[in-house]
Amino acid sequence: MSGGGSQARERRQAYLLVMPAVLVLAVVALYPVLAALWLSLHRFILVFGERRFTGLANYVYLFGDARFWSALGNTAYFTAVAVTVELLLAVPLALLLNRAFPGRGLLRASVLVPWAIPTVVSARLWAWMFNPDYGLINRLLGGADINWLGAPGYALHAAILVDVWKTTPFVALLVLAGLQGIPEDLYKAARVDGASPWRQFRAITVPLLKPALLLAVLFRSLDAFRVFDAIYVLTEGGPANTTETLSIYAYKTLMRSGDFGYGSALSVMTFLCVVLLAVVWLKWLGREEGRR
Amino acid sequence: MGRLFVLAVVLGLVSTGCKRSSEEQGTAGRTRIVFKFQPLWGDPAPFRELLAGYSRANPDVELVTEALPNSSDLAHQFFLTSLQGKATDFDVLVADVVWVPEFARAGWVADLSEDFPPARLREEFLPGPVDSVVVEGRTYAVPWYVDVGVLYYRTDLVPRAPRTYEELRRFTRDAMAKAPGIQGYVWQGRQYEGLTCNVYEALWGHGGQSLGEDGRVLLETEAAREALAYLHGLIADGLSPPTVTGFGEEEARRVFQEGRAVFMRNWPYAWSEAQAEGSPIRGKVGIAPLPTKDGQPGWGTLGGWQLAVNAHVSPARRKAAARLIAHLTSPEANRVLALHYARNPPRLALYDDPGLRRAEPFIASLKDALVRARPRPVTPYYLLIADVLQSEFSAAVAGIRTPEASLTRAQKQVDHLTGETVEDAQ
Amino acid sequence: MKRPGLGTALAVVAFLTFFLGPFLWQVLTSLWPDGELTRPWPSHLTGANYQSVLFGRPFLWAVLNSLVVATLTTLFCLTVGASAAFALAKLEFRGRGLLLSAALGVSMFPPIATVSPLYLILNAVGLRDSLVGLALPYTTFALPLTLWVLTSFFRQLPDELYRAARVDGCTPFGAFRRVLLPLAAPGLATTAILVFIFAWNEFLYALTFLSTPEKRTVPVAISLFASEYKEPWGEIAAASVVATLPLVVLTVLFQRRIVSGLTAGAVKE
Numbered sequence: 012m013s014g015g016g017s018q019a020r021e022r023r024q025a026y027l028l029v030m031p032a033v034l035v036l037a038v039v040a041l042y043p044v045l046a047a048l049w050l051s052l053h054r055f056i057l058v059f060g061e062r063r064f065t066g067l068a069n070y071v072y073l074f075g076d077a078r079f080w081s082a083l084g085n086t087a088y089f090t091a092v093a094v095t096v097e098l099l100l101a102v103p104l105a106l107l108l109n110r111a112f113p114g115r116g117l118l119r120a121s122v123l124v125p126w127a128i129p130t131v132v133s134a135r136l137w138a139w140m141f142n143p144d145y146g147l148i149n150r151l152l153g154g155a156d157i158n159w160l161g162a163p164g165y166a167l168h169a170a171i172l173v174d175v176w177k178t179t180p181f182v183a184l185l186v187l188a189g190l191q192g193i194p195e196d197l198y199k200a201a202r203v204d205g206a207s208p209w210r211q212f213r214a215i216t217v218p219l220l221k222p223a224l225l226l227a228v229l230f231r232s233l234d235a236f237r238v239f240d241a242i243y244v245l246t247e248g249g250p251a252n253t254t255e256t257l258s259i260y261a262y263k264t265l266m267r268s269g270d271f272g273y274g275s276a277l278s279v280m281t282f283l284c285v286v287l288l289a290v291v292w293l294k295w296l297g298r299e300e301g302r303r
Numbered sequence: 304m305g306r307l308f309v310l311a312v313v314l315g316l317v318s319t320g321c322k323r324s325s326e327e328q329g330t331a332g333r334t335r336i337v338f339k340f341q342p343l344w345g346d347p348a349p350f351r352e353l354l355a356g357y358s359r360a361n362p363d364v365e366l367v368t369e370a371l372p373n374s375s376d377l378a379h380q381f382f383l384t385s386l387q388g389k390a391t392d393f394d395v396l397v398a399d400v401v402w403v404p405e406f407a408r409a410g411w412v413a414d415l416s417e418d419f420p421p422a423r424l425r426e427e428f429l430p431g432p433v434d435s436v437v438v439e440g441r442t443y444a445v446p447w448y449v450d451v452g453v454l455y456y457r458t459d460l461v462p463r464a465p466r467t468y469e470e471l472r473r474f475t476r477d478a479m480a481k482a483p484g485i486q487g488y489v490w491q492g493r494q495y496e497g498l499t500c501n502v503y504e505a506l507w508g509h510g511g512q513s514l515g516e517d518g519r520v521l522l523e524t525e526a527a528r529e530a531l532a533y534l535h536g537l538i539a540d541g542l543s544p545p546t547v548t549g550f551g552e553e554e555a556r557r558v559f560q561e562g563r564a565v566f567m568r569n570w571p572y573a574w575s576e577a578q579a580e581g582s583p584i585r586g587k588v589g590i591a592p593l594p595t596k597d598g599q600p601g602w603g604t605l606g607g608w609q610l611a612v613n614a615h616v617s618p619a620r621r622k623a624a625a626r627l628i629a630h631l632t633s634p635e636a637n638r639v640l641a642l643h644y645a646r647n648p649p650r651l652a653l654y655d656d657p658g659l660r661r662a663e664p665f666i667a668s669l670k671d672a673l674v675r676a677r678p679r680p681v682t683p684y685y686l687l688i689a690d691v692l693q694s695e696f697s698a699a700v701a702g703i704r705t706p707e708a709s710l711t712r713a714q715k716q717v718d719h720l721t722g723e724t725v726e727d728a729q
Numbered sequence: 730m731k732r733p734g735l736g737t738a739l740a741v742v743a744f745l746t747f748f749l750g751p752f753l754w755q756v757l758t759s760l761w762p763d764g765e766l767t768r769p770w771p772s773h774l775t776g777a778n779y780q781s782v783l784f785g786r787p788f789l790w791a792v793l794n795s796l797v798v799a800t801l802t803t804l805f806c807l808t809v810g811a812s813a814a815f816a817l818a819k820l821e822f823r824g825r826g827l828l829l830s831a832a833l834g835v836s837m838f839p840p841i842a843t844v845s846p847l848y849l850i851l852n853a854v855g856l857r858d859s860l861v862g863l864a865l866p867y868t869t870f871a872l873p874l875t876l877w878v879l880t881s882f883f884r885q886l887p888d889e890l891y892r893a894a895r896v897d898g899c900t901p902f903g904a905f906r907r908v909l910l911p912l913a914a915p916g917l918a919t920t921a922i923l924v925f926i927f928a929w930n931e932f933l934y935a936l937t938f939l940s941t942p943e944k945r946t947v948p949v950a951i952s953l954f955a956s957e958y959k960e961p962w963g964e965i966a967a968a969s970v971v972a973t974l975p976l977v978v979l980t981v982l983f984q985r986r987i988v989s990g991l992t993a994g995a996v997k998e
Contacts, residue, residue, distance in 0.1 A: 018821075024901040025820035029828060032813035032872060039843075039869045040835040046846035054722070057387060058409040059683070072719055077712055078694065107740055118741055119988075120981045121749050127980040128752070129930035131948035132969045136755045139962050143546065145766055147754050161493065161549020163701055176751065184988050237839030240932040244952050249494030250548050251697040258841040258933075265845050266937055267376065268687040269383055270720065275845045282842035289837060370942070372953055384940045388852050392941075 044282065047275045055272035062272075069276035078252065078260065079277065083284070085167060086256040090235040093174045094228060100175065101182035101227070106216075108183065109190045122180040130177060134244035137173045141245075163253045166246050170254055173241050178234070182227045189223025190216070225299060229292040236285055257281040335365045336394040336623050341378065341608075342370055349643040357630045364623045375399050375496060379686060386411040389615045394624040397608045398444055400435040400678055401685045407443040408683040412611040416442045418625045431605040431676045432649045438683075443611060445632045446649035448640050450606030451669065451676040452504055454593045455559060455567040455577070457584065460485075464591030466598040468508070468533060471566065475542045478565040488537060489555040490568040492547040494697035496689060500604035501568060502696045503679055505530035507602040508595035513680040520680045520688060520721065522714040529596070531699040531706035539702065548701045560584060568593065570606060574665055575645055590665075592672055605676040607649070641666050647673060684721045691716040752973075759966035766962060778967035788968055790943050791950035794860055795972075798935075798946060799928035801864040802871050803921050809868075810875035811917065815905045817876065818883030819891050829880065836873035840933045843869065851938060858940050866934045871924045878923060878990050882916025883909065919990040922983055926976060947972045 051069055055062045073079050108119055125133060140147045141159035149155045159169045193215065201211045239258040242248065248255035248263065261281060265274030343350055358366050371378045379402060385392075386406070398406060406412040421437045424445070432446035456464050460478040465471040475487045491497035503513060511526025521527075537543040547555075552569055559567040560576060562583040567573070577588045593601030610631060612624045630636065637648035638656070641663055653659055654670040679685065695713035698704045704712075758766075760774040782788050817825055847866050848857065856862025886909055894904035910917075932948040939945055945953070951972060954965050980987060 021820055021901050022822045025816040025822035028812040028816035028820070028902065028905070029822075031809045032832075032876065033828065035809055035868055035872055036832065036835055039847075039866060039872075040838060043843035043846040043850070044838070046849075047842060050845055056687070058383065058405060058411075060409075076716070078716070103740065104744055107737065107744070110737070112737055112741070114741060118745060120984050121745055123980045123984055123987065124752055124977055125748050127926060127976040128969075128973050129932070129948045129951075129976075131930075131932050131952050132973055133751075135951055135954075135965055136751055136969055139758060139966065140751060140754065142962075143549070147751075150769065156546075158546045158549050161546060163548075163703055176747070180748065181991065184991060188988075233837045237841065239841065240948070243932075243936075247494075248694075249697060251494060251701040251703045252694045253703070255694070258839060261841045262844070262933070262937075263690050265848075266380060266383070267690050268720070269387075270687060271845050271849075273719075278839075278842045278845060281839050285837060285839055285842075289834070372942075377953060381940050384937075385858070388857055388940075390858075390940075 047278050047282075050271055051273075051276035051279045053272045055270070055275075057269040057271045065272070069273050072273070073276055073280065078255075079257075079280070081252060082255050082257050082260040083280075085254060086236055086238070086258075086284075089167060089171060089174070089238060089256060090232050092168075093171045093178075093235050094231045096171070096175050097179045097182045097231060098224065098228065100179045101186050102220075102224075104179065104183040105186035105190055108187050122183060125177050126180040128177070130240040131244050133177050134173055134241040137169070137176070138245055141169055160246050161250055163250050166250060166254045170238075170242050170245055173245065174235060174238065177241075178231065182231060185227040185230070186220065186223055189220045192223075193219045221299060222296070225292070225296050229289070229296065232292070233285055233289055236288060237281065257284070333363055333365045334619050334623050335367065336620055336627065337367045337369055337392060338395045338627065339369050339371050339393045340397045341372075343640070343644045343646070345644050349639055353631070353636055353639050357627055360630070361623065361626060364626075366627065369393065371397070382406070382411075383686075386613070386615070391613065391615050391617075394613050394616050394620050395627050396611055396613060397447065398611050400432065400605055400607055400609065401681075401689070403436050403444045403609060403611065404438050404681055404683040405686055406611065407438040407441075411614055412443050413614045413621055413625075414441050414443060415445065415612065415625060415628070418629065419445050427651065428649045429651060429673050429676070431673070431678055432607060432609070435605070435678050435681060436609050444609035445611075445628050447608045447610050447632060448637075448646035449649045449673055449676070450570050450572075450647065451672050452500055452568060452593065452603035452606075453571060453669070453672055454591050454601075455569060455573065456589045456591065457565055457587055458589045459587045460565050464589060465566075465594045466600075467594050468596055471594045472537075472540075472542055475565050479542075482565075484563075486544045486558060486564045487542045488566040488568075489543065489547055489550060489558050489564045490534075491550055491552060491555060492534070492538075492543075492697075492700055493549050493551050493554075494693050495551060496693065497551055498696055498700065499679060499689065499692050500606070502530055502534065502692075502700075503604050503677070504568070504593055504601060505533055507677060508593060509533070510596065513677070514682070518682070520682060520684075520717050522710045522717060524710075527710055528706045531696065531709065534700050535702055535706070538700070548697070571647065571665070571669055572645065590668075592675070600671070600675065602675050602677045603672055605678045607647070682721065687720045688717045691720065755966050755969055758963060759970050761963055761966075763963050778963040779971070782964050782967045782971065786964075787943060788950060788971070791945050791947045792971070794944055795929055795947040798860050798863050798867065799925045801861065802867040802928040803924045805864060806868060806871045806875040806924050807917060807921060810872055810879055810920075811910065811913075812902075812905060814876055814879035815883050815909060815913075816901075817880045818886075819888070819905075819909070820901060829876070832873040832876045836870055836877075838869060840866075840869070844933065844937055847934075848937060857938050858944060860944060863935060863938055863946075864928075866938070867928050867931060870931075871928060874927065875920050875924060878920045879913070879916055882913055882919070886912055915986070919983075919986040922979060922987060923990050926979070929976065 052064060052066060053062055054065045054068070104122065108115065138160065143149060143156065143158045143161070148159065149157060157165065159165050197215050198211055201215060206214065237258055238256050239262065242254050242256055242259055246254045248259045257277065258281060261274055261277035264270050264277055354366060354368065358364070372381060379399065382396065419442045421440060421442050424433045424437065424442060428446055429449060432449050436442060436444040436446060454464065460482060461474040465474050471488065479485055479487055491501050506513070506527050509526040509529040511524055511530065512521065515521045538545055538547060555567055555569055556573045556576065558564050559573070560582060574590060576582065578585055593603060595601045610628045612621055612628065616624070634650055634653060637650050637653050638659060640646040641648050641653065641659055645666065647666055647669055654667050660667040691713055695709040699706045699709035759778050760776070761771045762773065762775050763777065765771050816822070817829060843866070851857040851862050856865070890908055890912070891904050894908040895901070899907060930948060932952070935946045935949045936952070939949060951965065951968055954961065954968060
């Protein structure tokens with residue numbers, strides 16, 4: 012390495028090289044978030060050009076808005092159940108993919124199929140499977156008459172199933188990458204000591220896999236919390252708003268009703284929830300890292 | 304890969320370039336106007352001939368038609384985003400009955416009072432549609448065709464059309480006992496605009512009004528509570544199938560048409576399908592006004608479409624557009640839509656037209672129902688509150704909340720959206 | 730290779746059925762004659778749905794639109810992102826960690842949080858309802874993805890290469906352009922595939938910002954594939970297969986790359 016002058020030059024060039032990316036991110040991400048915050052402090056009915064500053068009035072209304080709380084509840088339930096089921100399915104799938112057996116390549120390629128399908132398409136595909144009269148699921152249940160997307164108790168779970176189908180592969184791949192990072196020697200030593208496979212799983216796999224699992228949970232829960240596409244296509248939030256998530260409620264307020272003030276307040280709340288979730292998970296992840 | 308991308312970009316740019324050049328100006332200095340509407344179904348030839356009539360009479364205008372999304376919600380979203388963006392790529396648009404006050408107040412549709420004075424509209428057209436297109440004494444759209452909610456019944460299963468809700472329940476129960484496995488009364492209970500229409504019909508049937516004296520949208524009323532309790536009661540008592548909470552028009556029609564229901568609330572379009580060759584219920588269907596609490600004929604919700612002119616286009620295009628509207632809403636055009644597409648004419652005179660009465664006696668028979676048809680709350684804020692109404696009505700009908708709780712929540716949100724609470728505070 | 734036990738075989742079959750079954754059912758539906766959907770089994774298979782989707786509706790436009798938007802997004806993100814990723818991987822400067830975390834943070838933004846201001850901005854500059862205008866908001870998720878995947882690829886290239894280039898008299902930018910960029914070609918290809926797939930699948934922005942039917946992208950076109958009174962299930966299925974097949978082929982062909990790209994940003998960090 013040459014002297015300090017060259018290093019200063021390197022730093023200058025580094026800033027030049029990252030500048031375009033930073034500018035783009037500022038324009039398409041930072042500015043809109045701040046602007047949404049500003050919009051949320053107004054009564055702003057787009058169609059009539061009605062726009063006046065109302066301070067925190069939208070947020071005051073929001074805290075008393077039962078529909079907001081039920082959307083928050085739906086979103087939290089969707090996220091918790093979907094991510095849990097995905098993990099429960101992904102770990103065995105990853106363990107399977109980590110073993111050598113004929114047809115492994117086929118299995119790995121086919122689990123990627125749901126991942127590659129656009130969410131909208133997968134939702135449409137499942138909507139047809141859920142069709143109460145002619146859908147595959149009711150056919151397989153021997154001509155059952157279950158109104159999967161129209162009955163309040165079922166619809167949210169149907170949406171969760173669609174999400175599980177679509178994203179379990181991604182979780183499994185993350186877990187698989189974690190599995191492949193575990194040194195084979197550890198298992199060899201354990202086998203020499205006469206440990207049962209279950210014991211090996213508990214003592215070696217689970218603890219060493221924990222960071223990968225936590226990471227998967229972080230990514231997936233942040234992603235599931237902003238769920239929009241699948242639910243918009245499956246139910247548009249119905250029946251009786253039992254599948255309405257925060258994103259759906261905010262979208263309807265913004266684009267259907269044209270209420271940009273309150274809609275922005277809902278968007279900002281969605282954003283804050285995601286940030287909060289991320290902070291909590293990252294804290295936990297950091298603690299785990301520190302412990303190792 | 305890289306070459307593929309380049310190819311794609313080139314293809315994309317070329318194709319968008321092609322589309323651009325054909326927009327705006329028509330060939331050889333003719334005015335080009337675009338008409339946005341939803342497909343009418345059926346044989347396209349008579350409607351094409353109707354449009355050709357306009358082109359023959361206006362050789363200086365090049366007329367282009369473009370299709371809209373079929374669902375009313377999506378069509379509205381299209382107009383919301385494009386008219387808000389001052390789009391000028393279409394001239395004549397169709398508007399649902401509940402949109403006109405909003406579009407007028409937003410300044411998106413042109414004032415047509417000069418060509419279509421309100422007084423003349425009131426003389427020549429049905430009262431309901433005129434109320435929805437005349438805003439503060441000015442005409443902003445002209446009724447194109449109308450629709451109204453009616454009751455269908457099976458003449459082989461019930462003695463006559465029920466007049467009261469009590470009769471409807473009794474007839475349903477008796478018919479279900481007579482024909483086991485039949486589903487009773489089907490209607491539109493899915494969370495969408497059709498549900499709102501069903502609820503308002505029940506609300507009027509219980510003696511309620513949609514607007515208060517001061518123009519406020521009234522929801523916390525005794526009639527509204529009874530209406531929601533009545534609809535939920537139909538499901539709770541097994542007189543309507545539980546799947547009705549997922550039904551739109553077509554789901555209900557399919558069940559009724561297959562002979563699996565005693566009664567159905569629907570629009571008149573279901574009639575021709577029910578009476579078509581090969582229909583299992585052909586000749587066993589009657590149609591009547593909806594029942595009410597006290598037995599007078601019910602008020603159906605007014606539906607249908609109006610024609611309006613995009614306010615952002617140039618005066619020359621506006622003139623050509625107004626002429627197109629006059630052409631498409633003439634008595635002759637009304638007749639074409641009635642005869643070939645079973646769309647009810649908004650013009651009163653057509654209902655006494657002997658030709659139409661002979662060819663389409665069913666359409667002519669709807670006159671009374673149409674005169675009694677009522678609009679959903681007429682307010683520029685309707686589209687803002689529609690979503691609230693749908694979700695709260697849906698919750699009450701599905702039994703997730705009591706009617707009282709739903710209406711309290713709905714009233715609060717509606718007041719917030721229409722600015723009532725803000726005004727009160729000032 | 731150990732002989733697979735019965736348990737393994739059963740698990741493989743179960744997973745294959747769950748992940749492939751719905752897609753295969755969709756393929757079957759697309760070939761099912763329209764009037765027979767109510768029957769338990771089709772009497773024969775037909776290509777009629779494909780014909781009406783491809784030639785009876787403006788669906789091919791949607792495919793083309795998606796191709797344009799996804800390509801624009803990919804090219805734009807690679808152009809802006811490659812140099813930044815190089816700097817993040819090989820150069821020392823203040824704010825490096827901050828920038829990477831910021832990128833990760835942005836990729837986690839719920840799109841709904843930015844949709845109202847972006848709508849107003851695009852409207853104001855006249856780019857709403859245009860494919861170019863749509864590619865812009867797409868960078869909110871595509872650029873962070875590019876940065877993460879590419880940075881991890883640049884990190885895998887030995888530092889010695891960069892140092893040797895510098896000793897030979899290259900500026901940092903010259904070293905990037907002449908030495909490291911050509912070597913990162915596989916990384917660029919992986920990133921391109923990922924960004925392309927993400928952009929191809931995006932729905933919320935496309936639904937909000939596009940209003941002209943001829944400009945719809947594939948997900949929007951498929952979501953609006955309905956009519957007031959009747960769901961054309963067979964045609965929807967055919968359109969889904971058309972929209973999905975290229976992605977499935979792409980994914981199966983490049984599965985190793987995609988897997989390494991997807992997990993690179995996440996696990997190796």
